[in-house]
Amino acid sequence: MKNTYKIYLLVLLSSIAISGYAQPGAGDGAAAIKELLTAVNYGVPASPAFELLPGKASEVTHLNFAHDIGVNAGTFFNGSKLQAGAAVDLRPFSFTGGDLKQYQENYLTRLAWRTTVALGTTSGKSGGNDVFLGVGLRITLIDKSDPKNDKAFTQKLADAYDSVLFKITPDLEETLEQFQERVDMAGKSPSVQRIRDEFTANTWNALRWDVGLGASDRAASGYLKRDSLFRDRIGLWSALGLPLGKKAQLTISGNSAWVSHRNDTTERHRYVAGARARFFLSSALAISGEYARIFSKYPQPGLNERWNHLAIVAEVKIPKLGGWFSFAYGGDSAHRTDKAAKFAINYAVYADQLIKK
Amino acid sequence: MSISTITITAQGGPLTAIIESNSPVAYTGAVWRYKADKTFDQQCGFFRYDRQEVQLGAAAAAADKLFLVKGVLINQGASTPIPYELQVSIFQDGNRLYTEVPKEGGSGAIDNKALAFIYRFKLQTS
Numbered sequence: 001m002k003n004t005y006k007i008y009l010l011v012l013l014s015s016i017a018i019s020g021y022a023q024p025g026a027g028d029g030a031a032a033i034k035e036l037l038t039a040v041n042y043g044v045p046a047s048p049a050f051e052l053l054p055g056k057a058s059e060v061t062h063l064n065f066a067h068d069i070g071v072n073a074g075t076f077f078n079g080s081k082l083q084a085g086a087a088v089d090l091r092p093f094s095f096t097g098g099d100l101k102q103y104q105e106n107y108l109t110r111l112a113w114r115t116t117v118a119l120g121t122t123s124g125k126s127g128g129n130d131v132f133l134g135v136g137l138r139i140t141l142i143d144k145s146d147p148k149n150d151k152a153f154t155q156k157l158a159d160a161y162d163s164v165l166f167k168i169t170p171d172l173e174e175t176l177e178q179f180q181e182r183v184d185m186a187g188k189s190p191s192v193q194r195i196r197d198e199f200t201a202n203t204w205n206a207l208r209w210d211v212g213l214g215a216s217d218r219a220a221s222g223y224l225k226r227d228s229l230f231r232d233r234i235g236l237w238s239a240l241g242l243p244l245g246k247k248a249q250l251t252i253s254g255n256s257a258w259v260s261h262r263n264d265t266t267e268r269h270r271y272v273a274g275a276r277a278r279f280f281l282s283s284a285l286a287i288s289g290e291y292a293r294i295f296s297k298y299p300q301p302g303l304n305e306r307w308n309h310l311a312i313v314a315e316v317k318i319p320k321l322g323g324w325f326s327f328a329y330g331g332d333s334a335h336r337t338d339k340a341a342k343f344a345i346n347y348a349v350y351a352d353q354l355i356k357k
Numbered sequence: 358m359s360i361s362t363i364t365i366t367a368q369g370g371p372l373t374a375i376i377e378s379n380s381p382v383a384y385t386g387a388v389w390r391y392k393a394d395k396t397f398d399q400q401c402g403f404f405r406y407d408r409q410e411v412q413l414g415a416a417a418a419a420a421d422k423l424f425l426v427k428g429v430l431i432n433q434g435a436s437t438p439i440p441y442e443l444q445v446s447i448f449q450d451g452n453r454l455y456t457e458v459p460k461e462g463g464s465g466a467i468d469n470k471a472l473a474f475i476y477r478f479k480l481q482t483s
Contacts, residue, residue, distance in 0.1 A: 103381035
């Protein structure tokens with residue numbers, strides 16, 4: 001009897017999925033659900049500096065040592081002019097030092113090492129000679145999922161490497177490359193992998209609070225002079241992740257963006273405040289619910305607007321359908337610049353899970 | 358294969374090696390002792406980021422011996438690479454005789470891959 005119900009359910013889901021693909025526009029169900037889940041960013045950008053630039057920053061160069069800064073300074077300039085296409089990040093307080101013991105015992109040492117600064121340049125979207133310069137700061141104020149700060153995890157990992165690498169008498173003349181190969185093998189060993197997997201499973205939703213600050217300037221014709229440099233955007237982000245038991249996470253976030261005055265009808269400020277809860281009830285069932293309120297301010301108060309964003313998505317893994325069946329409800333409420341916006345139902349079948357940890 | 362030579366006092370007290378890092382990276386490893394003809398003598402001990410000291414033995418026993426330090430810096434999910442520099446220091450009677458950054462893997466930056474380092478040294482009496 002139960003099997004009969006399962007078959008009915010499967011047929012029903014299959015027909016919904018097939019009809020979904022067949023309807024005009026419904027074939028974009030997966031894209032619509034993905035858009036619904038990514039419309040509001042509940043985290044802090046990895047590099048706030050690059051978030052405010054009109055174009056994508058190129059590959060980011062990590063500056064690890066003081067001498068790297070001097071070497072890379074040249075990539076930002078072409079003669080006396082700023083050059084588009086440079087991007088670097090660094091940990092500005094790494095010079096303060098502190099070994100892992102100090103890191104585990106001192107909050108300020110952790111804070112210093114978790115702070116990153118990024119700097120990047122891009123050209124404007126519409127071309128021209130202007131160069132946009134972005135600078136940003138990202139700080140993790142609290143991170144209970146920081147593996148370096150977990151003494152038990154670190155000791156377990158070190159024990160595992162010890163048992164694989166150092167219990168045998170080594171060859172005095174083994175080269176660094178040969179030893180590195182053994183270290184690589186040890187990293188893939190089941191004992192090391194199991195410890196890492198357990199840590200990830202236990203801490204994926206641990207308490208974490210990130211903040212970010214970014215600003216971008218427009219350098220007219222690339223000149224870094226006072227009369228050629230114009231503030232373009234400023235952004236501020238905050239995201240607090242909280243565990244809801246072992247299977248769910250709540251994220252509370254807010255961000256604010258300020259845009260320089262272009263004319264009275266262009267957006268000046270945008271504030272977003274929201275929360276998202278994700279539930280991973282089993283390896284085959286995930287549910288995500290989110291709500292955000294968006295405030296958009298203009299120089300002319302009559303143009304100001306605000307709207308709601310809502311998304312409730314449930315994903316079920318159905319191997320016989322070749323992936324995940326998803327049912328979603330949400331969207332944006334209607335507002336001045338998008339009068340057609342509305343909450344809608346979507347469904348789709350797709351191969352890769354969209355709700356991820 | 359580079360081997361640093363460190364001069365010790367024959368009449369001095371016991372020798373120790375300390376392996377330190379200037380940044381928050383986890384590392385673990387061991388030190389082994391070899392005879393002058395490069396045949397294995399004994400394992401001196403293990404070291405770790407929070408247990409950095411290894412006993413090398415009495416001056417008389419350690420003189421003219423070769424020592425091999427091997428370790429691994431353990432990757433711990435850094436979002437951006439963490440620069441590091443390791444130092445191996447040799448002490449006798451609590452006095453620092455010598456400090457060196459291992460040329461093989463002793464400095465660099467670690468992100469998502471564990472990194473090996475090796476240091477070899479020979480103790481000789483003055």
